[in-house]
Amino acid sequence: MRIVMIGTGYVGLVSGACFADFGHQVTCVDKDKGKIDALLAGRIPIFEPGLDQLVESNVAAGRLDFTLDIAAVLPEADAVFIAVGTPSRRGDGHADLSYVYAAAEEMAPLLRDGAVVVDKSTVPVGTGDEVEAIIRRKCPDLKFSVASNPEFLREGAAIDDFKRPDRVVIGVNDEHAEKVLQEIYRPLTRNDSPLLVMSRRAAELTKYAANAFLATKISFINEIADLCEKVGADVVDVARGIGTDSRIGGRFLQPGPGYGGSCFPKDTLALLKTGQDFGAPLQIVESVVKVNDDRKKAMGQKVINALGGDVAGKTVALLGLTFKANTDDMRDSPAIDIVAALQAAGITVRGYDPEGMETSKAVISGLHYCDDSYQCMDGADAVVIVTEWDAFRALDLGRAKGLLARPLLVDLRNLYSREDVEKQGLEYVAVGR
Template identity: 85%
Template sequence: MRIVMIGTGYVGLVSGACFADFGHHVTCVDKDKSKIDALLDGRIPIFEPGLDALVEANVEAGRLSFTLDIAEVLPHADAVFIAVGTPSRRGDGHADLSYVYAAAAEMAPLLRDGAVVVDKSTVPVGTGDEVERIIAETSPGLKFSVASNPEFLREGAAIDDFKHPDRVVIGVNDDHAEQVLQEIYRPLTRNESPILSMSRRAAELTKYAANAFLATKISFINEIADLCEKVDADVSDVAKGIGLDSRIGSRFLQPGPGYGGSCFPKDTLALLQTGQQYGAVLQIVQSVVDVNNRRKMAMGQKVIDAMGGDVAGKTVALLGLTFKANTDDMRDSPAIDIAKALQEAGITVRAYDPEGMETSRAVIEGLTYCENSYDAMTGADAAVIVTEWDAFRALDLVRAREVLNDPLLVDLRNLYSRTDVEKQGLRYVAVGR
C-alpha cells in the first residue's frame, strides 16, 4: 500500500515508521521545514525509545521518506492519514480542529479516485463527517472514503503498542474503506490482534471513552490514596487488593501526582464539550477532571508541608519534569504545577530530568537545571521524585543523605519503601502511605 502520513509529530512519525516496517511505502509530510530537514538528516525531533533505529532502517530500505511537498506524493496515495495536532482550544476546552480541516481542504484537489482519508488524530464525534464535506465540496465528483482509526499508543512504549496492540479500531461507513484498512493492518493478524470494525462515529467516541476511563482509574486511586493517609492504611496494599480482581485490573492504579501528557487532559475536556453539545451529562468525567486539577495543585503543598511549612529561602531538588518516564513530553505535566507552587512559596528549585530539561525550558521559568540527580540534591532541603524514571528507582540513598542539606525524600511515585529509606537516615514522605 502507498500511504501518506500528514504530520510528523508523535502519532504521525511513530505510525508512519511502523507502517513502513510492515512493508508499506510511507511518505510523511509536514509543513515544518525544521522537522523535515531534521528527519532527512537522520535526526528524530522527539524522544521515543527505539524510534531512531526504526526510522533509520526503513529509510535505508526505501520504504519511508519525508517531504514538504504534499502535491508530489498525494496523487499516488491509496490511503492518507491525518495525524496533526488537536490541542484544547483556549478558554472552552473544545478540541481545536483547525489543523485537521486545513489538511482536508489542502488534500482535496490532489486525491485520486478511490483514496481513503483516515483520521488518525484524536477528534470528536462528527469530525469525519466534516472532513468528508470539505473534500466533497472542494472536489465534486471525486470518489473517496473517510475513515476513523484512533491511536492507542503509550508514550515510551509506542512501537510495541503499535505492533502488538490490544486491538485496532477502524471506523468506516463503506466497504471500500474497510477493505483498504484491513489490508493496511493485515500484518497484525499474525499476532492475532483483533481488528474491530464499527461506524466512523463509534470509532471517534471509542478513543475518548477509553482515555476517560483510564483517567478515571487514576483519579480514583489518588482519592483512595488520600483516604489511606487519613486512616493509616497503605494504598499499595489496597491497589493490589482491588487490582487482582479481573473485573478491575491492576493497570493505572498507581497513585501519584496526577495525570498529564498529550492525551488525558485534552481528551477528557473535549469529551465534556461533546457531552454538552449533544445534551448528555458526563458527571463522572467532570469529576475526574476536577479531581486531577486539584491533585496537581495539592502536590506542591504536600512538599511544603513535609518541609515544615516555613520554606521561604529554602531549596528543593525536583527529580523528574516530564509527565511520565521514557518521553520528553512536558504537556500538562504535574511538575509544572509543583514547580510553580514551590517557587511561589519562595523556594529555589533545582531540577533534573533524563530527557525533559530542554523541553522544560520553554514551559517553566526560573529553574536551575542540573547535570544529574546528585547535582540537583546538593545543598537542597528536600528531594522530590515527580517522574518514575528508572534513573530515580535506585538512587544511592547514602550519597543522597550526604549531599542534601536536610535529609528529606518526598516520593510522589512510591518508588521506595519507607523501611529502606529510613534505614539510610532519611525522612520519607510518600503518597497514600
C-alpha cells in the first residue's frame, strides 16, 4: 500500500515509521521545513526510544521518505492519514480542529478515486463527517472514503504499542474503507492482534472514552493516597489489593503528582465539551479534571510542608521534569506547577532530567539546570523525585546524604521504600505512605 502521513509529530512519525516497517511505502508530509530538513538529514525531532533506528532502517530500505510537497505524493496514495495536532482551544477546552480541516481542504483536489482518508489525530465525534463534507464540497464527483483510526500509543513505549497492540480500532462507514484498512494492518492480524471494526463515530468516541477512563483511575488512586496518609495505611498495599481484582486491574493505579502529557489533559477537556454540546454532561470526568488540577498544585505545597513551612531562601533539587519517563515531552507536566509553587514561596529550584531539559526551558523560567542528579543535590535542602526515570530508581543514597544540606528525600513516585531510605540516614516523605 502507498500511504501518505500528513504531520510528522509524535503520532505521525511513529505511525509512518511503523507502517513502513510493515512493508508499506510511506511518505510523511509536513509544512515545517525545519522538521523535514532534519528528518532528511537523519535527525529525529522528538525523543522516543528506538525511533531513530526504525526511521534510519526504513529510509535506507527505500520504504520511508519525507517531503514538503504534498502535491507530488498525494495523487498516488491509497490511504492518507491525517496526523496533525488537535490542541485544546483557548476559552472552551474544545479540540482545535483547524489543522485537520486545513489538511482536508488541501488534499481534496489531489486525491485519486478510491483513496481512503483516515483521521489518525484525536478528534471529537463528528469530525469525520465534517472532513468528508469538506472534500465533497470541493470535489463532488470524487469517489473516496473517510475513516477513523485512533492511536493508543504510550510515549516511551510507542513502537511496541504500535506493533503489539491490545487492539486496533477502525471506524468506517463503507466496505471499501474497511478493506483498505484491513490490508494496511494485515501484518498485525496475522499475529492475532484484534482488529475492532465499528462506525466512524464510535471509533472517534472510543479514543476519548479510553483516555478519560485511564485518567479516572489515576485521579482515583491519588485521592485514595491522600486518605491513606490520614488513616495510616500504605497506598501501595491498597493499590495491590484492588489491582489484583481482574475487574479492576493494576495498571494506572500508581499514585503520584498527577497526570500530564499530550493526551489526558486535552482529551478529558474535549470530552467534557462534547458532552456539553450533546446535552450529556460527564460529571465523573469533570471531577477527574478538577482532582488532577488540584493534585499538581498540591505537590508543591507537599514539598514546602516537608521542609517545615518556613522555606524562603531554601534550595530544592528536582529530579525529573517531563510528565513521564522515556520522553522529552513537557506538556502539562506536574513539574511546571511544582516549580511555580516552590518559586512563589521563595525557594531556589534546581532541575535535572535525562531528556527533557531543553524542552523544559520553553515552559519553565528561573530554573537552575544541572548536569546530573548529584550536582543537582549538592547543597540543596531537599531532593524531590518528580518523574519515574530509571536513572532515579537506584540513586546512591549514602552519597545523596553527604551532598544535601538537609538529608530529605521527597519521593512523589514512590520509587523507594521508607526502610531503605531511612537506613541511609535520610528523612523520607512519599505519597500515600
